[in-house]
Amino acid sequence: MIRTVITGVSGRMGSTLLRLVRDSKDLELAGATSRKGSASVGQDAGQAARLETLGVSVNDDLGRVLDASRAQVVIDFTSAEASVAHARQCAERGVAMVIGSTGFTPESRAEVAASARSIPVVLAPNTSVGVNVVIRMAAELARVLGEGYDVDVLEAHHRMKKDAPSGTALKLAEVLASALGRGQEDLTFARHGQIGARPKQEIGVQTLRGGDVVGEHTVYFFGEGERIELTHRATSRDQFGLGALRAARWVTGRAPGLYDMADVLGFQRTP
Numbered sequence: 001m002i003r004t005v006i007t008g009v010s011g012r013m014g015s016t017l018l019r020l021v022r023d024s025k026d027l028e029l030a031g032a033t034s035r036k037g038s039a040s041v042g043q044d045a046g047q048a049a050r051l052e053t054l055g056v057s058v059n060d061d062l063g064r065v066l067d068a069s070r071a072q073v074v075i076d077f078t079s080a081e082a083s084v085a086h087a088r089q090c091a092e093r094g095v096a097m098v099i100g101s102t103g104f105t106p107e108s109r110a111e112v113a114a115s116a117r118s119i120p121v122v123l124a125p126n127t128s129v130g131v132n133v134v135i136r137m138a139a140e141l142a143r144v145l146g147e148g149y150d151v152d153v154l155e156a157h158h159r160m161k162k163d164a165p166s167g168t169a170l171k172l173a174e175v176l177a178s179a180l181g182r183g184q185e186d187l188t189f190a191r192h193g194q195i196g197a198r199p200k201q202e203i204g205v206q207t208l209r210g211g212d213v214v215g216e217h218t219v220y221f222f223g224e225g226e227r228i229e230l231t232h233r234a235t236s237r238d239q240f241g242l243g244a245l246r247a248a249r250w251v252t253g254r255a256p257g258l259y260d261m262a263d264v265l266g267f268q269r270t271p
């Protein structure tokens with residue numbers, strides 16, 4: 001059994017992960033954390049995640065949990081800021097990680113990369129296998145279609161999501177830019193006012209927020225006389241969670257390094 005710690009257990013993803021670990025045959029719950037000051041600290045993790053009692057209490061200090069639990073892997077879907085701190089604590093103790101948090105700046109991503117010099121870390125803005133297949137297909141479509149198409153990415157998420165655009169939309173935009181030989185400077189995150197004709201190189205990234213949308217991403221290739229749309233719609237968080245468990249099995253015992261879902265799934269990296 002792989003001894004697994006889940007952070008942020010009362011969150012939307014934390015509670016999903018807790019249920020999936022409870023139901024898995026090869027991962028066991030070794031510890032659970034919540035943010036300092038959260039009402040769930042000290043509660044049973046199952047109660048914090050609106051499940052039955054699981055016999056593991058929620059702590060607000062990941063370092064202590066790791067010291068006490070002989071954990072092998074931490075699955076962390078909290079926030080970019082919290083994940084940077086968690087990665088440091090895991091690196092100090094040699095514990096592998098799967099990070100699903102989004103909203104990283106180049107600087108905070110570099111901090112995770114620094115921790116990944118001493119432990120293996122899978123950092124993935126989307127752990128659903130389906131989405132990662134779509135990312136791969138988007139890159140392939142961009143390469144085959146080439147310059148004759150205007151490319152935009154549209155994402156929609158629930159009203160509570162804190163970051164925009166989604167980490168997945170950013171990943172899609174980066175992959176598309178790389179496939180088309182373009183750079184960060186070609187990404188456009190909003191259009192408003194007298195914007196004039198669309199620059200040929202532009203890749204637009206647009207955001208919708210509302211209701212309980214779990215997560216939707218569409219890549220548009222607008223051509224002359226045709227349009228290709230590549231869409232992924234998540235209708236449950238379980239696919240994110242199941243992909244994260246798959247990443248946890250894969251990363252446990254690996255050599256230190258910063259990995260992504262392409263590595264877990266055996267795809268060639270893009271970009």
Ligand SMILES: NC(=O)C1=CN([C@@H]2O[C@H](COP(=O)(O)OP(=O)(O)OC[C@H]3O[C@@H](n4cnc5c(N)ncnc54)[C@H](OP(=O)(O)O)[C@@H]3O)[C@@H](O)[C@H]2O)C=CC1
Pocket residue numbers: 007008009010011012013014033034035036038077078079080082099100101102103124125126127128163240
């Ligand atoms: N990679 C993927 O496939 C997916 C990624 N995500 C990403 O995962 C993250 C979480 O999403 P979601 O579950 O919807 O968000 P939630 O806000 O529902 O959950 C986040 C949880 O983390 C807790 N938390 C914050 N800081 C800490 C800390 N230092 N230690 C322990 N717990 C902490 C929060 O506590 P409190 O509420 O008290 O602040 C909250 O319970 C987001 O960045 C989101 O974009 C989401 C879905 C899929």
Ligand SMILES: O=C(O)C1=N[C@H](C(=O)O)C[C@H](O)C1
Pocket residue numbers: 102125126157161162165166167168169214215216
């Ligand atoms: O916050 C969410 O909910 C999600 N976040 C991820 C992202 O930012 O890409 C992945 C998923 O679509 C759900």
